[in-house]
Amino acid sequence: MTSSTARDEILRAVRAALPPAVDAPPAEYQPGTPSASDEDLVVRFTHAAVASGALVVASEGDPAVDAMQIAGSAPEVLSLLPGVASTIAMPTNPHALATLDLFLCQAAVGVAENGALWFATPDPIHRAALYLAERVVIVIAADALVADLHEAYRRINVRATSFGTFVAGPSKTADIEQSLVVGAHGPKELTVIISTARG
Amino acid sequence: MSKRAFELPVLTQPAPVDHAAAAADFNADVARTDWHDASLWFVRERRDRAAALVPDWEELRVRASAIKEHALTHLDDYLTQFEAHALENGMNVHWARDAEEHNRIVHGILEKAGARRLVKSKSMLTEECGLNKYLGARGIDVVDSDLGERIVQLRGEGPSHIVLPAIHLKRGEVGETFHEHLGTPLGLDDPVALTLAAREHLRGKFLAADATLTGMNFAIAESGGFVVCTNEGNADLGMSLAPIHIASVGIEKVIPRLEDLPVFLRLLARSGTGQAITSYTTHVHGPRDGQELHVILVDNGRTRQLAREEFWGSLKCIRCGACMNTCPVYRRSGGHSYGSTVPGPIGSVLTPGLDLERYASLPFASTLCGSCTAVCPVKIDLDGQLFRWRQHVTERGYSSKAKGAAIKASVVMFDRPRLFRVAGAIARLGLRLMPSAVARIASGAWGRTREAPLPGRESFRSWYRRERSGGKR
Numbered sequence: 192m193t194s195s196t197a198r199d200e201i202l203r204a205v206r207a208a209l210p211p212a213v214d215a216p217p218a219e220y221q222p223g224t225p226s227a228s229d230e231d232l233v234v235r236f237t238h239a240a241v242a243s244g245a246l247v248v249a250s251e252g253d254p255a256v257d258a259m260q261i262a263g264s265a266p267e268v269l270s271l272l273p274g275v276a277s278t279i280a281m282p283t284n285p286h287a288l289a290t291l292d293l294f295l296c297q298a299a300v301g302v303a304e305n306g307a308l309w310f311a312t313p314d315p316i317h318r319a320a321l322y323l324a325e326r327v328v329i330v331i332a333a334d335a336l337v338a339d340l341h342e343a344y345r346r347i348n349v350r351a352t353s354f355g356t357f358v359a360g361p362s363k364t365a366d367i368e369q370s371l372v373v374g375a376h377g378p379k380e381l382t383v384i385i386s387t388a389r390g
Numbered sequence: 391m392s393k394r395a396f397e398l399p400v401l402t403q404p405a406p407v408d409h410a411a412a413a414a415d416f417n418a419d420v421a422r423t424d425w426h427d428a429s430l431w432f433v434r435e436r437r438d439r440a441a442a443l444v445p446d447w448e449e450l451r452v453r454a455s456a457i458k459e460h461a462l463t464h465l466d467d468y469l470t471q472f473e474a475h476a477l478e479n480g481m482n483v484h485w486a487r488d489a490e491e492h493n494r495i496v497h498g499i500l501e502k503a504g505a506r507r508l509v510k511s512k513s514m515l516t517e518e519c520g521l522n523k524y525l526g527a528r529g530i531d532v533v534d535s536d537l538g539e540r541i542v543q544l545r546g547e548g549p550s551h552i553v554l555p556a557i558h559l560k561r562g563e564v565g566e567t568f569h570e571h572l573g574t575p576l577g578l579d580d581p582v583a584l585t586l587a588a589r590e591h592l593r594g595k596f597l598a599a600d601a602t603l604t605g606m607n608f609a610i611a612e613s614g615g616f617v618v619c620t621n622e623g624n625a626d627l628g629m630s631l632a633p634i635h636i637a638s639v640g641i642e643k644v645i646p647r648l649e650d651l652p653v654f655l656r657l658l659a660r661s662g663t664g665q666a667i668t669s670y671t672t673h674v675h676g677p678r679d680g681q682e683l684h685v686i687l688v689d690n691g692r693t694r695q696l697a698r699e700e701f702w703g704s705l706k707c708i709r710c711g712a713c714m715n716t717c718p719v720y721r722r723s724g725g726h727s728y729g730s731t732v733p734g735p736i737g738s739v740l741t742p743g744l745d746l747e748r749y750a751s752l753p754f755a756s757t758l759c760g761s762c763t764a765v766c767p768v769k770i771d772l773d774g775q776l777f778r779w780r781q782h783v784t785e786r787g788y789s790s791k792a793k794g795a796a797i798k799a800s801v802v803m804f805d806r807p808r809l810f811r812v813a814g815a816i817a818r819l820g821l822r823l824m825p826s827a828v829a830r831i832a833s834g835a836w837g838r839t840r841e842a843p844l845p846g847r848e849s850f851r852s853w854y855r856r857e858r859s860g861g862k863r
Contacts, residue, residue, distance in 0.1 A: 198473075198485040201641065201689045205466045208697035213459040215646065220453060220653070223446030239666055285631055286597055304444075304656075305666035315678040319630040322623050340652035340667075349648055350613050353479070353676035357655075359667045362623040366538035366554065368561045369429050370581035375537055376589060376596075377623030377670075 224304065224339040232303045232336040233385060239306030243360030244373055246382045254330045254386040258295055261328055261382055265292040269320050272297060272330060285319030294324035294378075300346050301331040301383075302357070304339045308383065309347050311355030318354050322362075322377040329358065333387045406788075407730070409751040410835070413723035417839075422560070427721040429557060434715040436664025437765065443666075450657055455769040457650050458706035461611075462696065468611040468644045469687065475614020479676040482684045489519035492688050496521060496603065496636055497528055499684055503634055505530075505600035509592075511618070511625035512536040513605030514552050514709060515638050515688060518731040521603075533595045535624040537588050544571045550725030552732055553662050553711035558724050592624070602628030606639040607708070608654060609685075612647050615675035616685070619658065619668040626670055635677065638686045641693075642705040654708055657767035662710035695743045700778045704739045706768040713762035713772055719755050728752060735762035739775040742783075750788035753779035811849070818845045 227235065237247045250257045255274030262268055268278040269288070272295045282288060296317070298308035308329050312318055321327060337343050349355055362377030373379055417423050441447050461468055473483045486492035492515075500508065508530055510516065522532045522543070534543045538555035542548060544567050549555030556564065565579035574587045604625045606616040616637060618625045629635050645654070659665040677683035696702045714720045714734030725733035730741040730749060738752035753776045756762075762772040783789050803810050821829050822844060830837035846853075 197487050197491060200487055201485050201687070201693065202466050202469065204689065204693035205469065205641070205696065208693045208702075209465065210463050210696070210699065210702050213456065213463045215460040216453055216456040218647075218649065220649075221446075223449065225445065242666065243669070289593075289597055302667075307667050307671065311673075313678075315630070315681075318678065322626045322630055340656055341649075344649055344652050349615065349673050350675055353674065353678060355673045355675075356626070357667060357671040358669065359665075359671075360669050362621070363669055364537045364585060364622050365663075366536070366541065366556050367559075367564050367581040367584055369432065369554075369557075370561075372582050372585040374589065375585060375622035375624070376535070376592060376627050 220341060222339050222341045224341075227303065227338055229333065229336075232338065233333055233387070235303035235338075236301055236306060236336050237385070239302075239304060240360070240383050241306070243306040244363055244371075244381070245306060245360045246380065248382060248384045250330075250384050250386045250388070252388060254384045254388070257384050258328050258330065261326075261384075262293055262295070265326070267292045268295070269293070269316075269324070270295040271317060272328075281316060283316075285316055285323070288316070288320050288323045291320060291324040293326045293328065294320040295328040296321070296330070298329050298331045298358075299335065300343050301336045301385075302338075302340055302343045303336055305359055306383075307340075307343075307357035307359040309343060309355065309357055311347070311349075311352045313352045313354070321356070321358070324378055326380040326382070327358075327361075327378040328382045328384065330384045330386055333385055336385075404748065406748050407728065407751055409723070409727055409729070409755040412727035412729065413719075413755070416724040416727055417722065423722055423724075425560075426558060426724060430715045430721045433554070433663060434712070434765070437661055437712055437715065438664075440660035440664040440666065444656065444660065450653055451767055451769050454653050454657055454708075454767055455706060457645060457653060458708075458768050459703070461645055462642065462702065462705055464646075465641065465644065465696065468646055469641060471611040472609050472614060472644050473687070475612065476685055477614070479614045480683065481614070481676065482682070484684060484686045486686055486688045486690070488690050489688075492516075492519045492638065492686055492690065493521050493524040495684075495686055496638070497525060497530070499634065499636060499682075500525070500530060500601055503600065503682070505634060507531045507533075507595070507598055507600045508603060509533050509535050509595050509599040509601075509628045509632065510539075510603045511605070511620060511628055512539055512555075513603065513638055514549075514731060515605055515640055515690075516603065517548060518690065519638075519688070533592070533599075535592050535595065535628060536620070536622060537585060537624075540588060540592065541567060544568075548726070548731070550733065551711060551714055552709050558726065596624075596627045596631055599628065599632045601634035601636065602632035603636045603638065604628060606637055606643055607658065608651060609639055609644045610646075610648055610651070611644050613675060615673055617651065617655075618672050618674070619655075619670065620672075621663075621665075621669045623670050626672055629672070629674065630678075633680065634682045634684070636684045636686065637674070638688060641687050641689055642696075642707075654767075658708055658710050661712040661765065661767040691744050695740065698743065701739060701743060701775055703770050704736065704743075704772075704775060706770055707736050707740070708768055710767055712765040712767065716761045716765050718757060718759065718761070723755065728755065735772045735776065736770070739770075739772060739779060742779050746779075746782060746786065747788050750783045753777075753783060754789075811851070814849050818847065818849070821845045 364375035
């Protein structure tokens, strides 16, 4: 386990090495992101999400209807969306999701500057489903879009769950000759449903 | 034909790294060198476009630099804060003074659990520590899961770039490697098909893993959590499936607050690949149910670099790779020519701190053009540090004898105006009379691949005097 000698030696070496103290910058940061109407945010978010490789759908009614259309007849579906049923029983072990076709969930915040969606969960099965599923659908309410990452961090409580992630597009790689390939390890397709219905 | 593009320097060999000689080997293949150069410049241009879309880009850089400087000058506080909060979050925290201690801790964790199969995601720190070799010798099956890293692992090479590990390879070479190791059809070189073959192969490894090891992009002192950024989602698959998660991190990666994260995350991917953000930016604040989570805080020379007044700023690095993509020397010499885990400008200021004699050639692998400093998202004065390392190399007598003699000779000449004028006259005449093949030799390494221009017929000095005496300005 932790060797207290190593810890103490490293901390002693750090203290002996410390350069003259530099103050922290003031906590408040004005990001300079241009102000935006709600409509602007939807447009900006859509551009950024498409650039990240996601498919974007606008839904004016019940997003579950659009989600079911995307699901089609996929055999193995795990859904956290109200109104969309799972076709598999919730497993006790994440490995059981190895052949999952589709995972549907809702994001808490969407970021217009980069198309990222915040998904956090303490549930290890839901967490694994986000990466093991062949396709993923994430619903985001239009009024949960924010201009930039600074604002996003003000809206979320990172510490509340052991796991939380910003998702931007499907899994991808460009490790072979800089050719972009989608579906490196995780989902080959990410669809974002922007729900504009007023709840 | 050799399967390797060029021979790798063996990292455990104590012989000094000769960057120029290794770069000359790389340059022997002109077409590959041009292609490598263009591939990286393409990434650099993507970075420029992404940065231009952020109106507060320069303010972000200033702020990121200030946060890192503050964190590094209070590193003891932030490390102990991180440790206390990580323990509260249910993580195990280990400290490693050097690579050997780090590797021993990893092996101890695996051995205690009876784990034989380890899936890693990208961690330059474990490359630095030589972890794969250490564990391999002890019967652990180590699989690198980042596609680029898996490619170089199968080939028995190291990564040649910190973000694009296989940037030195062409698709045909990847195809040959996969044919040999993964059984893809001979001649298959389509990046999509090759990536999907790797996906199938690695999916099996993820599902069978007893343990996973990731790096960290940021460790957060106030919350005791950490962030891992990937495009592939490989770190996430590992963390979501394996019963044991080990996260190794250099002690310089600690940042004070959660609200610092957006500052760095807005810079990181834009600087590295030109993306607004990576596909996955995962925040871990504890093990999932039933999982063991171990954090290893590693020094391995970092406190020594922190103590160096001229070089501690290099520890601000967030490993985006922008300095490599922009560096004219890196682009035309390839990452392996540096003989260092981290190549390029940042590697050439970090690695000499480990063993100056061995890495004495690295600070000279630069034109000092300053492009690296201009793109660095945390404003490390890379060209300044490269220049300062050169002074140390020369003071300690590690630079080449020939270079020393040439500098001494030029000092003698520049000190004596008459001698300088005579030498100039001889050179102007001599270079005109010499056959160009001889002139190219006379102009040194620069002339090897270039036609030397003919010198002017008169010196600037005589031209200036003549113009002045003619009354013109």
